[in-house]
Amino acid sequence: MDFDYTASEQSFREEVRSFISDNLPPKKERDKNFLANWLEKVRAKGWVGFAWPKEFGGSEGGLIEQTILREEMALAKAPPLGTSMMGLAWVGPGIMQYGTEEQKRKFIPDILDSKVTWCTGYSEPNHGSDLAAIQCKAELKGDHYLVNGQKIWTTGAPWSQWIILLTRTKFDVESKHDGITCFLVPMDAPGVEVRPIQNMAGDKHFAEIFFTDVQVPVENRLGAEGEGWNVTVSALANERSSIGEVTQMFEKLENLKELVKTTSKQGQPASNDPKVRRTIARFEMKVAAMKFNGLRYLTKQIKGEPLTSETSVNKLHRASLEIEIDDFAVQLMGQAGLQLRGGESAVDGGTWSKSALNWPNVVIGGGTPNIQRNIIAERLLGQPKD
Amino acid sequence: MNFGFTEEQSLLRDQVERFIKEACPMPKVREIAASESRFDSALWQQIADLGWLGLTIPEAHGGLGLKWIDLTVVLEAAAEGLCPLPIASQALASAAVLTCGNDKQKSDWLPAMASGSAICTIGLYDEANWIDPKAITAEAHASEDGYVLKGTKPFVNDAAAADYLLLAVNGPDGLALAAVAKDNVKITHQPTMDTTKPMASVNLDGVTISADFLLPMSEEQLAFLTDCGAVATTAEMVGAGAAILEMTSSYAKERIQFGKPIGQYQGVKHRLADMYVDLESYRSLSYYAAWSVDDDVAGLAKAVSLAKGYASDAFAQIGIDGVGLHGAIGFTAEYDAQLYLKRSKWARPMYGDSDYHMDRIATLGGL
Numbered sequence: 001m002d003f004d005y006t007a008s009e010q011s012f013r014e015e016v017r018s019f020i021s022d023n024l025p026p027k028k029e030r031d032k033n034f035l036a037n038w039l040e041k042v043r044a045k046g047w048v049g050f051a052w053p054k055e056f057g058g059s060e061g062g063l064i065e066q067t068i069l070r071e072e073m074a075l076a077k078a079p080p081l082g083t084s085m086m087g088l089a090w091v092g093p094g095i096m097q098y099g100t101e102e103q104k105r106k107f108i109p110d111i112l113d114s115k116v117t118w119c120t121g122y123s124e125p126n127h128g129s130d131l132a133a134i135q136c137k138a139e140l141k142g143d144h145y146l147v148n149g150q151k152i153w154t155t156g157a158p159w160s161q162w163i164i165l166l167t168r169t170k171f172d173v174e175s176k177h178d179g180i181t182c183f184l185v186p187m188d189a190p191g192v193e194v195r196p197i198q199n200m201a202g203d204k205h206f207a208e209i210f211f212t213d214v215q216v217p218v219e220n221r222l223g224a225e226g227e228g229w230n231v232t233v234s235a236l237a238n239e240r241s242s243i244g245e246v247t248q249m250f251e252k253l254e255n256l257k258e259l260v261k262t263t264s265k266q267g268q269p270a271s272n273d274p275k276v277r278r279t280i281a282r283f284e285m286k287v288a289a290m291k292f293n294g295l296r297y298l299t300k301q302i303k304g305e306p307l308t309s310e311t312s313v314n315k316l317h318r319a320s321l322e323i324e325i326d327d328f329a330v331q332l333m334g335q336a337g338l339q340l341r342g343g344e345s346a347v348d349g350g351t352w353s354k355s356a357l358n359w360p361n362v363v364i365g366g367g368t369p370n371i372q373r374n375i376i377a378e379r380l381l382g383q384p385k386d
Numbered sequence: 387m388n389f390g391f392t393e394e395q396s397l398l399r400d401q402v403e404r405f406i407k408e409a410c411p412m413p414k415v416r417e418i419a420a421s422e423s424r425f426d427s428a429l430w431q432q433i434a435d436l437g438w439l440g441l442t443i444p445e446a447h448g449g450l451g452l453k454w455i456d457l458t459v460v461l462e463a464a465a466e467g468l469c470p471l472p473i474a475s476q477a478l479a480s481a482a483v484l485t486c487g488n489d490k491q492k493s494d495w496l497p498a499m500a501s502g503s504a505i506c507t508i509g510l511y512d513e514a515n516w517i518d519p520k521a522i523t524a525e526a527h528a529s530e531d532g533y534v535l536k537g538t539k540p541f542v543n544d545a546a547a548a549d550y551l552l553l554a555v556n557g558p559d560g561l562a563l564a565a566v567a568k569d570n571v572k573i574t575h576q577p578t579m580d581t582t583k584p585m586a587s588v589n590l591d592g593v594t595i596s597a598d599f600l601l602p603m604s605e606e607q608l609a610f611l612t613d614c615g616a617v618a619t620t621a622e623m624v625g626a627g628a629a630i631l632e633m634t635s636s637y638a639k640e641r642i643q644f645g646k647p648i649g650q651y652q653g654v655k656h657r658l659a660d661m662y663v664d665l666e667s668y669r670s671l672s673y674y675a676a677w678s679v680d681d682d683v684a685g686l687a688k689a690v691s692l693a694k695g696y697a698s699d700a701f702a703q704i705g706i707d708g709v710g711l712h713g714a715i716g717f718t719a720e721y722d723a724q725l726y727l728k729r730s731k732w733a734r735p736m737y738g739d740s741d742y743h744m745d746r747i748a749t750l751g752g753l
């Protein structure tokens with residue numbers, strides 16, 4: 001057991017830090033070209049798709065370097081390494097694993113160059129957590145498939161150019177996991193209609209998407225017909241490590257402590273209130289648990305042991321922290337905590353009230369807490385399936 | 387960067403688990419706990435021969451010269467079977483001598499502690515649920531040929547089994563540890579919920595010790611030993627927590643109600659999942675705290691409070707859920723689940739409950 005970094009890991013960290021100090025101006029000084037320049041520079045560094053194979057334009061970066069990169073970027077509150085978040089997280093890895101040579105050539109460079117934004121067409125009106133029960137239909141008609149159906153709660157749909165779409169090509173199946181097929185579909189294809197949905201925080205991040213006789217060429221199928229479930233599962237297994245997340249949670253905790261120091265409760269400094277102090281300590285214990293769980297899982301990966309469902313542990317922590325921290329902050333501020341962005345007595349620009357309404361993004365997206373509990377109980381503890 | 391165990395440590399874990407299963411299975415644990423001495427010298431000799439008692443003692447003093455992370459491997463694995471032998475107390479007494487003793491005391495005492503020939507324990511605070519130098523009220527006064535002691539040390543773990551006790555007192559020059567032999571003090575067993583962790587009060591009134599049996603102890607050293615105590619306790623909470631989760635999880639797969647194994651119901655499986663999340667989380671924090679004892683003393687207080695603060699309430703809940711999910715059988719004296727619940731009650735206040743540790747986390751975190 002040791003928490004030291006090798007000389008080369010340490011020098012990589014220095015490299016990242018000095019890159020940041022050379023290329024990341026304070027927020028106020030960033031002009032309109034900043035983001036494009038930043039993306040070009042991190043791309044030139046090979047830090048977009050850092051762990052991807054070199055033949056696809058990645059850097060084949062090691063697990064620890066990847067961790068260091070994420071940690072330093074999160075600490076510096078840097079913009080993301082590439083704007084095609086879902087493209088980098090699972091569409092790209094899915095294409096590299098299951099795609100044809102032509103698909104790889106066509107899609108991978110644009111993901112790395114932040115030219116294309118992807119969204120993920122999984123949930124349907126009647127099938128969210130029960131993902132494998134999807135009904136969106138794709139029929140083979142010669143050189144193309146005809147897609148009909150509906151997706152919903154699709155994050156990023158209003159501004160994405162492409163969607164990785166899960167459909168059903170066969171309805172008469174023994175297991176619902178059979179007969180599922182995955183496609184790569186342009187969002188401007190005729191018959192695709194996007195209707196943004198406003199969430200309770202007032203944002204329009206997600207949408208419902210209607211597919212009416214959409215013609216998808218056979219060459220846009222990802223993986224074989226009926227293999228879509230495997231494509232999805234291995235894509236989800238390409239989960240991001242939680243290290244960057246933990247850094248952000250520590251950051252949020254520090255902001256919360258600052259808030260506590262400047263807030264009073266019943267005429268007394270809130271920081272003197274034992275319940276307030278213990279609540280924050282409880283948050284810190286959970287964030288620290290996420291950190292050290294993450295390091296144990298990272299060690300497992302370094303030793304070449306595949307991660308299975310352990311990451312659900314940190315997802316559950318993340319979910320409860322995501323709800324509880326903002327909720328606590330809003331409550332602490334009393335009526336002032338209710339003020340929205342733009343309100344004259346809004347604390348910290350209304351960021352707490354805003355994120356207190358945005359938790360479902362993290363908590364529900366990618367599998368609800370109860371789904372994570374099922375995963376832990378069934379796959380790690382061997383309990384019978386529901 | 388490696389937050390995992392070495393091959394040697396994994397072998398040690400296997401050895402302890404195997405030994406406990408063979409030599410100290412649950413019927414044996416119950417037999418020891420019910421015996422008058424609440425101790426088993428034959429078993430003690432066996433684990434001494436295996437080297438477990440000298441893990442953290444330097445080789446020069448007859449030990450193996452390993453670290454606390456190695457010790458926690460043993461404590462965790464032994465606690466899976468609720469082994470009632472005073473392994474943790476022996477380790478804490480060794481830590482006390484290593485921390486507060488002079489060279490002569492170390493070379494005189496540590497070899498006997500490493501070999502197990504001297505069974506030892508420590509007693510720090512005299513108030514229940516108060517971790518503070520002010521909670522030490524026993525006294526040592528200078529006398530002609532050493533010191534005369536005064537006061538009663540309550541709640542001393544494994545006091546009745548110990549040959550020697552290192553007990554915190556206020557001496558003429560400040561805090562100190564008085565080393566007393568058991569034959570010179572009055573030890574009264576205090577029956578508690580957890581019979582696998584015997585506890586006693588030690589009356590010191592009028593007991594005299596020679597000058598070299600008083601070890602000066604700074605407040606920092608007291609805090610360090612308290613943190614070591616929390617690390618040892620938390621390591622045992624990891625092992626015991628894992629064991630009752632395993633027991634409960636197995637039961638949920640076999641117990642059929644309404645035609646299905648109860649583990650198929652989300653009301654049961656989600657509680658099992660929550661137990662797993664908490665156990666894994668305080669396991670990670672506990673390993674980090676154990677590593678900090680040797681490798682990051684500056685960060686020890688924070689690391690310990692994160693671990694024990696989390697584990698105290700989490701293990702208590704795991705104990706309750708472990709018994710509760712079993713239904714009435716879990717409530718039965720002859721069934722083992724309840725012994726783990728009792729261990730969780732024992733461990734909860736030991737070396738600071740969750741409130742104490744959360745307050746410390748807040749303070750250390752700048753609040």
